[in-house]
Amino acid sequence: MTTRTETSGRNAARSRPGRADRRTEALSREKIVAAAIGILDAEGESALTFRALAARLSTGAGALYWHVADKGELLAAASDDVLTRTFATLPQEADPASAIRTLALAMFDMIDRHPWVGTQFFREPWQLSMLRIVEGIGGPLQKLGVPDEALFDCGSALLNYILGVGGQNAANARLPTKIMEREPFLADVARRWKQLDPQQFPFVHRVADSLPGHNDRQQFVAGVDLILAGIEARYPAARNL
The missing domain is CATH 1.10.357.10 (Tetracycline Repressor, domain 2)
Incomplete structure (x- = not known):
């Protein structure tokens, strides 16, 4: 959802062509998308804001709106970029x-x-x-x-x-609660499975060792x-x- 502040920033950026043009010369949609992917990979979707993106790109948040309308468009562009490179x-x-x-x-x-x-x-x-x-x-x-x-x-x-x-x-x-290495963690889970009633959980007992x-x-x-x-x-x- 586009916030009131973000909408105001976008409109302000587009209404001041002189300064905004100079600010956005070094920017491109590709650079913005790449920076967004970096934030998403490192910190997750909640960390991706236009303020955080602008800080990473050393520009003003308003300058980003020349290339991307809102967060929804940015997420779509980022996912398409990742998928295109995978394909x-x-x-x-x-x-x-x-x-x-x-x-x-x-x-x-x-x-x-x-x-x-x-x-x-x-x-x-x-x-x-x-x-x-x-x-x-x-x-x-x-x-x-x-x-x-x-x-x-x-x-x-x-x-x-x-x-x-x-x-x-x-x-x-x-998972933030997963504090040990994978195999010991799963071994502990399997051990707890085996402690369950085998009459009530026969399948769980049978696959626990796997x-x-x-x-x-x-x-x-x-x-x-x-x-x-x-x-x-x-x-x-x-x-x-």
């Missing part, structure tokens, strides 16, 4: 199932590095960045032979899994493979998985 590194996969796995892992790693991105995608699912992800999933699904009437369901299942698990993994990695040493990325890919295997079983035409 640029993706290899060309001839096999459609491999293309989905590669995209899924790239998204997992991207959200791990930039946890605010996942929140932004869900906040504005109609933005261009989200549509690029949808297309990156949907194109291979079409090549797999998934019928048109099932494309939306299959694509949604993969999209929600990729963004949901990726976002949850990023959140878990940044918790400390599990690899989040491998588990994530296993989930993608399960969804793809389900698509193959449900739609026999998609048997070149």
Whole structure:
């Protein structure tokens, strides 16, 4: 939401062309977006204000409004920048199932590095960045032979899994209460699981030993493979998985 102060700053900057022009000569939308990503990665979305951004760029907050209208536009531009650079590194996969796995892992790693991105995608699912992800999933699904009437369901299942698990993994990695190393922490959780009533929690007891040493990325890919295997079983035409 644009505050009254931010709106006044934007209007004031645009009404004083002489001084504002000189101030914004060294600025560009690209520099502003890069600085915003730096703040978001280091301190989170709550720390991204036009005042903080202006301080990082050594300029006045009003000068930023020549390039970005408000925080919502800035977040959309930042997420699109991160996604564009991620997509640029993706290899060309001839096999459609491999293309989905590669995209899924790239998204997992991207959200791990930039946890605010996942929140932004869900906040504005109609933005261009989200549509690029949808297309990156949907194109291979079409090549797999998934019928048109099932494309939306299959694509949604993969999209929600990729963004949901990726976002949850990023959140878990940044829990403020997690004060010990990962494996000892998970070993302690597993120990407490085993202390529960095995009659009431039989599954928890059975998988407890798998918790400390599990690899989040491998588990994530296993989930993608399960969804793809389900698509193959449900739609026999998609048997070149």
